[in-house]
Amino acid sequence: MKGLILSGGKGTRLYPLTYTRAKQLIPVANKPVLVRVIESIRDAGVTDIGIIVGDTAPEIKEALAKRPELGVNLTYIHQPSPDGLAHAVRIAQDFLGDDRFVMFLGDNVLQGGISDLIRQFASSDWNSQLVLKAVGMERASSYGVVELADDGRIRRLVEKPKIPPSNLALVGIYMFDAHIFEAVNSIGRSARGEYEITDAIQWLIDKGYHVFPHIHEGWWIDTGEPEEMLTANDFVLMEIEPSISPEADIINSQVDARVTVERGARIIDSVVRGPAIIGENTVIEQSYIGPFTSVYYDVVVRNCEIEHSIILENSRVMDLDVRLQDSLIGRSASVLRDHRKPRALKMNLGDHSTVWIPD
Ligand code: TTP
Numbered sequence: 118m119k120g121l122i123l124s125g126g127k128g129t130r131l132y133p134l135t136y137t138r139a140k141q142l143i144p145v146a147n148k149p150v151l152v153r154v155i156e157s158i159r160d161a162g163v164t165d166i167g168i169i170v171g172d173t174a175p176e177i178k179e180a181l182a183k184r185p186e187l188g189v190n191l192t193y194i195h196q197p198s199p200d201g202l203a204h205a206v207r208i209a210q211d212f213l214g215d216d217r218f219v220m221f222l223g224d225n226v227l228q229g230g231i232s233d234l235i236r237q238f239a240s241s242d243w244n245s246q247l248v249l250k251a252v253g254m255e256r257a258s259s260y261g262v263v264e265l266a267d268d269g270r271i272r273r274l275v276e277k278p279k280i281p282p283s284n285l286a287l288v289g290i291y292m293f294d295a296h297i298f299e300a301v302n303s304i305g306r307s308a309r310g311e312y313e314i315t316d317a318i319q320w321l322i323d324k325g326y327h328v329f330p331h332i333h334e335g336w337w338i339d340t341g342e343p344e345e346m347l348t349a350n351d352f353v354l355m356e357i358e359p360s361i362s363p364e365a366d367i368i369n370s371q372v373d374a375r376v377t378v379e380r381g382a383r384i385i386d387s388v389v390r391g392p393a394i395i396g397e398n399t400v401i402e403q404s405y406i407g408p409f410t411s412v413y414y415d416v417v418v419r420n421c422e423i424e425h426s427i428i429l430e431n432s433r434v435m436d437l438d439v440r441l442q443d444s445l446i447g448r449s450a451s452v453l454r455d456h457r458k459p460r461a462l463k464m465n466l467g468d469h470s471t472v473w474i475p476d
Pocket of ligand 1: 123127130201311
């Protein structure tokens with residue numbers, strides 16, 4: 118088996134965070150989503166992994182080059198423009214050859230890994246297997262949805278149907294054998310101008326190939342939007358084994374048992390309630406950090422209360438008189454208090470930013 122991770126794309130729904138950064142590198146519980154994806158493929162025993170990259174290739178390569186401990190062989194495959202998931206498979210043909218493979222969207226986070234799934238597919242003679250998740254019927258219209266046949270196979274796939282034929286949505290994990298190349302080389306562009314993987318899979322079904330479902334019971338998050346990043350962060354924080362680095366300083370503070378504190382972090386005169394994670398060399402001073410908060414590395418938080426938020430690296434959050442919550446703060450951002458008159462909001466916001474002012 119080989120692995121194929123899709124890390125191209127534009128990430129427009131996560132603007133402004135992804136204007137300048139690959140969305141797959143945004144951390145959930147202080148680890149980039151892409152690294153979590155690689156770990157789950159590796160933990161299933163697949164170490165030969167192709168990564169589809171687009172404009173953000175240099176940043177992705179640099180981030181992964183710093184993680185030799187992942188212990189995988191990575192092959193980068195450049196996609197000149199994000200022409201769709203089936204296009205990504207097509208350009209990966211030389212890398213994948215005749216091997217069966219698992220394709221994983223680089224911005225998806227899934228509970229419990231994919232080892233069972235890979236074992237089942239690797240030992241079957243199925244041509245493809247798709248991971249599905251039962252969602253509420255009202256949400257099914259926002260996903261690719263499948264219709265199952267009486268023998269348990271997948272009969273039909275519909276992209277964002279007005280009237281969904283079932284509540285089984287496509288999660289971003291697919292398994293294929295080499296017949297998928299016949300499909301991706303046969304289909305044309307869809308109405309939105311992309312080569313759709315759903316069209317390629319429907320092509321397989323129509324030609325009589327065997328496509329089976331795997332219904333995922335745990336949680337699954339597509340981190341395409343800010344609220345979903347926070348939800349993924351909640352779930353992962355609940356699952357990680359908390360630990361306090363011996364190289365962290367905790368001075369005159371209460372840090373509860375569900376908190377991870379990374380190397381070089383300093384927590385001074387503060388309260389941290391977990392699940393939460395405080396990143397490398399971050400300073401938390403005279404502050405309260407509440408549950409479901411991830412503070413990445415080299416951040417300074419002083420004289421503030423923060424809860425249920427993600428703060429990215431090199432940012433400063435200081436002297437706020439209201440609690441910061443449900444927030445996603447980008448890199449090197451500053452959220453500060455200004456004592457000078459006039460008393461007014463002063464902002465220097467990037468495009469597509471949102472600020473909520475309390476009543
Ligand atoms: P999407 O979330 O469908 O697309 P996107 O990343 O362009 O995001 P947005 O809709 O916010 O603009 O992509 C799912 C994953 O697949 C994501 O990790 C990017 C990747 N991808 C590719 O690698 N190549 C492609 O051609 C497309 C469409 C997506």
